[in-house]
Amino acid sequence: TQLLEQSPQFLSIQEGENLTVYCNSSSVFSSLQWYRQEPGEGPVLLVTVVTGGEVKKLKRLTFQFGDARKDSSLHITAAQPGDTGLYLCAGAANYGQNFVFGPGTRLSVLP
Amino acid sequence: EPEVTQTPSHQVTQMGQEVILRCVPISNHLYFYWYRQILGQKVEFLVSFYNNEISEKSEIFDDQFSVERPDGSNFTLKIRSTKLEDSAMYFCASSNRGALYNEQFFGPGTRLTVL
Numbered sequence: 001t002q003l004l005e006q007s008p009q010f011l012s013i014q015e016g017e018n019l020t021v022y023c024n025s026s027s028v029f030s031s032l033q034w035y036r037q038e039p040g041e042g043p044v045l046l047v048t049v050v051t052g053g054e055v056k057k058l059k060r061l062t063f064q065f066g067d068a069r070k071d072s073s074l075h076i077t078a079a080q081p082g083d084t085g086l087y088l089c090a091g092a093a094n095y096g097q098n099f100v101f102g103p104g105t106r107l108s109v110l111p
Numbered sequence: 112e113p114e115v116t117q118t119p120s121h122q123v124t125q126m127g128q129e130v131i132l133r134c135v136p137i138s139n140h141l142y143f144y145w146y147r148q149i150l151g152q153k154v155e156f157l158v159s160f161y162n163n164e165i166s167e168k169s170e171i172f173d174d175q176f177s178v179e180r181p182d183g184s185n186f187t188l189k190i191r192s193t194k195l196e197d198s199a200m201y202f203c204a205s206s207n208r209g210a211l212y213n214e215q216f217f218g219p220g221t222r223l224t225v226l
Contacts, residue, residue, distance in 0.1 A: 042217030042218050101153050
């Protein structure tokens with residue numbers, strides 16, 4: 001069974017600060033996705049990474065997939081209150097298999 | 112912008128009753144999924160559906176559960192003889208290719224409360 005761990009579990013920061021959240025596993029994933037989920041809503045996909053070492057940027061968000069494809073990080077620059085939410089990573093071991101979700105990092109950005 | 116819709120938004124039922132959760136995936140999508148999220152816990156995969164049959168299911172998806180695509184637009188999750196521990200948010204998702212390389216679009220969820 002593939003398991004994904006995320007850290008920290010909770011993070012509260014001031015507007016304008018930078019932060020990094022992590023997604024780790026002992027398993028290798030062929031594909032890893034990051035989602036943001038707001039209360040009472042479904043997860044919204046932010047990015048998909050498939051190549052070890054891959055870095056993708058989405059405005060102030062930078063996503064990195066570890067070289068061994070076992071871990072990933074999400075870095076947010078100059079966080080804003082609108083970044084508040086639950087950040088989930090999800091990985092698929094092989095093509096055609098479905099995604100296993102991590103427990104999430106709950107981020108709160110205070111104005 | 113096309114979106115996945117789910118009805119009802121909130122379903123309250125008595126233990127032992129059957130419920131049907133409905134989803135309308137994005138119209139040109141071919142892959143459909145159900146996930147659940149128990150309050151305060153992580154999103155858990157239940158089942159995926161392609162070409163009118165289940166392509167993968169998790170250990171959670173036992174004989175109590177079934178899925179159906181009764182017509183060209185709806186995708187349903189039936190839960191028979193509901194239990195207290197079935198209380199959760201149930202999310203439907205769809206994609207136009209297999210999940211690995213393509214985006215799954217999630218619906219807003221149905222909150223199921225079993226009393």
